[in-house]
Amino acid sequence: MESIKIAVIGGGSSYTPELVEGLLAEAETLPVKEIWLVDIPEGDRKLQIMAALTKRMVEKSGQDIRIVATLDRRAAIKDASYVITQIRVGQLAMRRHDEYISIKHGVIGQETTGAGGFMKALRTIPVILSICKDIEELAPDAWLLNFTNPAGIVTEAVLKHSMVKVVGLCNNPFNYYKRFAKTYDVPVDDVRINFIGINHLIWITDLYVKGQSHLNDILTGKSSIYEAANIPDFGWDLDFLQSLGAIPCGYHKYYYQTDTILEQQQLELERNETRADQVKKVEQELFELYQNPSLNEKPKALEQRGGAYYSEAAVQLIRDIHLNAQRVHTVNVRNNGAISCLPNDVCVEVNCVVESHQITPIQTTEPPPQIRGLLQVVKAYEELTVEAAVTGDEGIALQALTLHPLIPSAEKAKEILADMLAVNEPYLNWKTLSIQ
8 A cells, every 4th residue: 555645734733743643543545644834933932743643652552653754845745645734924923923912903803704815815825825835846646635724714815726626624513423422422424514604604495313313402502512722612502593593603603693692802902812822832832742742742732732633634535635535625716506505716614524535515405595695705705805915905805805794884994904914924925015
């Protein structure tokens, strides 16, 4: 069986132990022989810590897998079977700016949506497309698994502006399967979920356990909804859920409970305790653990980063691509008509059939107006964000930000954009930063 080389771009990420743990667990079906961890010079310290930990994990497992840590991205990508991107351009310092600038302007500060997600996308897309050029040249047959947030927007940029075989991956849908399997005390394979939407904006339109619908269990409060650890949990109004007729994901709270969440974020800002500050603290604690020479497994504390089941989602996808398994995964791919109210060339997050040569989205039902309205607006914002990132057109950037539902006006969008572009100038290749 042909051996597998995996290149992890952003190998110094605190999430890397999840990935390596999952690859080791699937050693019998995945002939992984090399895992290359690559990072930038600013991340070298974390990269070396991560390399040492993962080598201890491999040694404990008894597997014959070579771990390579490098700052040479091209060497890592060359002849890779799979390339995984989990990067953070500007590191946590820029995430903090994204959140603080947003909240100071009276809007939600969050790394994947709204003004914060918008700015993260502008920093990230040019770097991802640069990585794709290397893949096209050095590993043209490789699959790119993108975990980098905002995952849907970043994946759409790759779909539209490269020839790389790409799939965007998020642990959010996977977590619903795990949660409902636990709720109904059945194996995960007995659960089927109908998803419709885009990354971090997916609705569950039906939930089946052993072929029987249990959607109303959730809509009537008989069973609870899985909530991601990194999203404020204020519960859901059952009248609202029943009129919606679907289960919203946790990220919908930024749209459906905006006032409540913004009020909490403003209090956190006053205490210098936004999510970015919390994550920075967790990261520091994790890397202190990672440096322990006796640690040879993923610490449970990693789940505080919101990364639960990350490795399972990633490794099961790699396994099913490798084995041509034709199993269903919920991933980010080109729409191709799967959601009829969206353009064919945009990125959507839906159930897909996974094969070694292609990943094919499954046609969804026609979304009702209460889903279609928000979905179309946010997707249009994402299309404009990709265009702004690729062209450096500030007018397009202004239109993207103005269109987003969490930005109240064009005037506010212009103010936020000016502040964010000024702070992000070192990370942008735009000719001018003239928004005043």
